[in-house]
Amino acid sequence: MSMPSQQLGDQAKPPVRPRRSVAAMKEERAAFLFLTPWFAGLLLFLVIPLGYAVYISMTDRRLISGARTHFIGLDNYVYMFTKDGLFYHSLYITAKWLVLTTPLFLAAGLVISLFLNQKYFGMNVFRTILYIPAVVSGVAVAVLWLQLLNPEQGAVNYLLIKLGVDNPPFWLADPTWAMPAVILMQLWTVGGYAIIYLAGLQNIPPHLYEAASIDGARAWEKFRYITLPMLSPTIFFLALNAVIDALLFFGPLFVLTVGRGVGGLGGPENSLLFYMVYLYDVAFGGQGFMGYGTALAMILVIIGVVLVFILMKLERRFVFYESEQ
């Protein structure tokens, strides 16, 4: 690009300088103008709340009239780790959920996607149907399953009796069966996993299977040595999502437990006291312990970062990317 406006004197300057022409500076100014809303959002809804959160978590801030706020240092954190049994309990419930459901949902989604990936007429109809529960709000799903799981009139127990179960469980009213009830409900939405698997499956180059067929590989061998490795990035992505979803699981649990007369928020004997449920209850559940709730949120961030870090480590060991071939 020639710069007719350049003066003779410019030639004495280092060769890099003239590249920042008037046009380039104009472009840069325009770029930052376009980015203004983003900078504003970053500051107002991220940086300031984050800094504020660190401060609030070290206060006894409450959201009730007449309460005064004091700076109490790390007292919230000390209390959490030394005296708060419910904190540990909510961690236990969340961890139990993760251990029980992650393999189940990952496997169920994979099996469904393998069926959907068959080349038959009308597969897109099945795909459409199976994905319905994943676009519907978790609150709506919970309202529906609240009645499906009704011990006396629910369809689930009807089917169990038909299948010969004499004393079907009381599901959400029973501390032992409350979590299995929620698992069953979430299994209904597993089509969400299947669709993402399906995209991964359809991205596997067919020539890999053709080559394996020529070599006489059986269906299981093709699955084990082609499908699974090629899907490992998808599995990793879904596992990552499952962890984050479990840490933030809230809406459906609220519908299933609050006002049910079976232990309130947290379910019977707190068997559904997930971390986010406990956090909500502390901060917004009448007592309004904003300071302590924020401290719980800070620990949630740390747990989330640690879990994601562990998964990333595992990714390096187990996930296969095609470009590494």
Add this chain to the structure above:
Amino acid sequence: MSQIAQPAEERKGISQRFPRLPRILHAVFVYGVLILASLFILLPVGWMLTAALKPDTAPVFTFPPEWLPTQYWHWQTFRDAFFQQEFIRYTANSAFLVVMTVTGVVLSSSLIAFPFARLQFRGKNVLFTLVLATMLLPVDVLLIPQFLLFYEIGWYGTYYPLWVPSFTGEAFFIFLIRQYMRSIPIELDEAARVDGAGYWTIYWRIIMPLCVPVLTVTAVFQFLATWNDFLGPLIYLDDPEKFTVALALAAMVQRVGTEWNEVMAANLIFIIPVLVIYFFAQDKLIGGIANVGLKG
């Protein structure tokens, strides 16, 4: 070569007498499993519709359950849910929030994506990495400090906390739109510049019209997010008149002595707009979701 081909040859021999049998069995198996899975999805929905179509006088849930409406077609329940239970108001409230957040997210995210996709400026890579980083941060952890800040400026009990932030862009959509914008030939911008167009004209007149597909995906995703959101309305809204559909439904379920046929009708009112959008936009939607998965 012949040695390797042998097992395949042998297997063919087994089905020599019924050459099409394995194929048929396979098809029956695949269809069988998928039909069962579809029933698992659809029967509860039919059961819900049956309950919603019952008059108050009939038992809402029966044993054995009725999977499809046969006996009662009492559409009055829906009218009751709309007018007596005021779901017409909650639908309008949710629709208002949808319009605001969709407008906000589409405008702001495309605005922010534009320089990342088409302009040169210092710090571009660092800033874009920051966009990706904010995408990973679960915003729910900032719930309480954000709540307190909104509370202190007097926005508690208003809709502002639920839509104003959407006008500052959403990292995931910025990423999605930026990827799409990068696929548009840069020669278009250059030609427009030669013709004397400014950056705003290029963005608004040239790039935006070409981005309609990705903007549609963004709008659909944001519609679903806002319509289905529960935690936001739960903590910010205290006046029942301002409730969204999700919140009103949760409140209705908690009420003692609720008519369950009306709850199920309300639930369908909540679900049906989502299904309509889903059926119309499913290819784009699933494509969008799939891309996210593959990128992971």
